[in-house]
Amino acid sequence: xxxxxxxxxxxxxxxxxxxxxxxxxxxxxxxxxxxxxxxxxxxxxxxxxxxxxxxxxxxxxxxxxxxxxxxxxxxxxxxxxxxxxxxxxxxxxxxxxxxxxxxxxxxxxxxxxxxxxxxxxxxxxxxxxxxxxxxxxxxxxxxxxxxxxxxxxxxxxxxxxxxxxxxxxxxxxxxxxxxxxxxxxxxxxxxxxxxxxxxxxxxxxxxxxxxxxxxxxxxxxxxxxxxxxxxxxxxxxxxxxxxxxxxxxxxxxxxxxxxxxxxxxxxxxxxxxxxxxxxxxxxxxxxxxxxxxxxxxxxxxxxxxxxxxxxx
Numbered sequence: 001x002x003x004x005x006x007x008x009x010x011x012x013x014x015x016x017x018x019x020x021x022x023x024x025x026x027x028x029x030x031x032x033x034x035x036x037x038x039x040x041x042x043x044x045x046x047x048x049x050x051x052x053x054x055x056x057x058x059x060x061x062x063x064x065x066x067x068x069x070x071x072x073x074x075x076x077x078x079x080x081x082x083x084x085x086x087x088x089x090x091x092x093x094x095x096x097x098x099x100x101x102x103x104x105x106x107x108x109x110x111x112x113x114x115x116x117x118x119x120x121x122x123x124x125x126x127x128x129x130x131x132x133x134x135x136x137x138x139x140x141x142x143x144x145x146x147x148x149x150x151x152x153x154x155x156x157x158x159x160x161x162x163x164x165x166x167x168x169x170x171x172x173x174x175x176x177x178x179x180x181x182x183x184x185x186x187x188x189x190x191x192x193x194x195x196x197x198x199x200x201x202x203x204x205x206x207x208x209x210x211x212x213x214x215x216x217x218x219x220x221x222x223x224x225x226x227x228x229x230x231x232x233x234x235x236x237x238x239x240x241x242x243x244x245x246x247x248x249x250x251x252x253x254x255x256x257x258x259x260x261x262x263x264x265x266x267x268x269x270x271x272x273x274x275x276x277x278x279x280x281x282x283x284x285x286x287x288x289x290x291x292x293x294x295x296x297x298x299x300x301x302x303x304x305x306x307x308x309x310x311x312x
Contacts, residue, residue, distance in 0.1 A: 001065050001140050003085065003132045007115070007125065008058040011044040015097070018060075018110040023103040027079045031095035031118065040097065044112075047095055050120030059091065059115045059123065061132075064108040066146035073107040075100060081139060082109055088135040090124060093117045126240050129228065130178055165218045169195055170225050173213075177234070181242040186234075199231070208235075 008014060018024060019037055026034065032043035048057040063082060065073055082098045096113035115123045140147060156167045176189045187197055190213075198219070200210035211222045211231040222229035228237075 001063065001081070001136045001145050003136050004062050004064075005125075005128050005132055006060040006062075007056040008060060009056055011048070011058055011112075011114075012041050014058050014060050014112055015041050015044070018097065018099045018101075018112055021101065021103060023101055025075065025100045025102070027075055027082070027098045027100050027109065029095075029097045031114075032097065044095055044114050047114050047118070048116045051116040051122060054116055054122050057115045059111070059113040061085075061111040061113075062108055063111065064106050067106050068146040070105075070107050078107065078109050081143070082111055084139060085135055086111060086113070088138070089128070089131060092123075093119065094123060126244050127178060127237075162218045165215050166220055166225055169213045169215055169220065170229075173225070173229055177237055178241065180238065181245050182238055183235075186238060 015037055019026070019040075029040075031047070033039035044058075048054070051057070063085060065078075078100060079098055086092070086096070091111075091113050094114050094117040096111060098109055098111055100107075100109045113123070115125070117123055139145065156164055156171070159167060172190065172193045172195060176186065176193070180186045180189060190197060194215055196214045198212045198214060199208045200212070201207060202209045208231055211229075211234065212219050213222065213225065213229075214220075222231060222234065227233075
């Protein structure tokens with residue numbers, strides 16, 4: 001099971017593509033008139049007007065399955081998988097189509113959804129590519145679906161030399177990247193893993209054009225390891241991480257808890273997931289001091305509650 005995330009501006013082009021073949025079967029839909037393609041397109045378009053500032057309001061996710069699972073892929077089972085995938089991805093409270101195609105050897109369907117939900121809010125795409133991979137893996141494990149031969153399933157221990165190093169770098173980046181919010185934290189965590197970063201600059205300027213990873217005397221361009229590891233895509237991911245942290249993490253001042261603690265701990269958890277590849281210990285932050293501050297904050301809260309009870 002593999003999902004490919006696509007975002008666009010034209011419901012007409014997307015709907016015409018997924019429904020414009022004799023091999024297309026509309027499995028299910030929600031919130032759209034399905035009398036004909038024009039009605040479907042108009043339904044999507046009218047809801048998108050609730051949030052005119054969202055330029056790419058079209059969500060399109062093809063879900064492909066292994067030919068080895070073809071016998072199991074009834075329309076009902078494929079629809080069930082697609083719906084579970086959507087729910088896990090946070091694609092809810094919005095219009096959608098699930099369309100099956102039978103024009104290839106591998107079973108697949110297309111999810112078309114409105115990124116403007118029924119309340120006019122945007123369905124987030126933060127970290128969607130990483131969430132997509134994790135959710136596909138969860139569903140494959142849950143329903144015992146066939147794994148492909150992608151990078152995630154390569155047995156690193158059977159590799160040698162530069163090829164083994166390349167896959168070690170791949171897994172290290174994949175595990176660390178979601179846990180850090182800027183280049184400084186990313187470089188620090190990679191250094192702890194024994195991997196150094198080198199940047200390629202445009203001419204004599206400070207503008208970064210590319211990135212390479214070095215380990216055990218081997219060097220690879222980011223895009224050689226994975227197309228998601230080019231400098232521009234890594235930079236985009238780090239910016240998204242930073243925005244998410246600012247939106248989701250709000251720590252009251254009186255708690256005395258330093259955000260650095262959670263960040264460093266997060267990096268340590270990510271790196272520890274690589275088992276024998278890494279030996280990472282966070283440094284530069286006094287956890288005992290943080291604990292003392294936390295205890296002080298709790299004592300102040302207890303004191304305030306006690307005083308409040310006396311006044312009453």
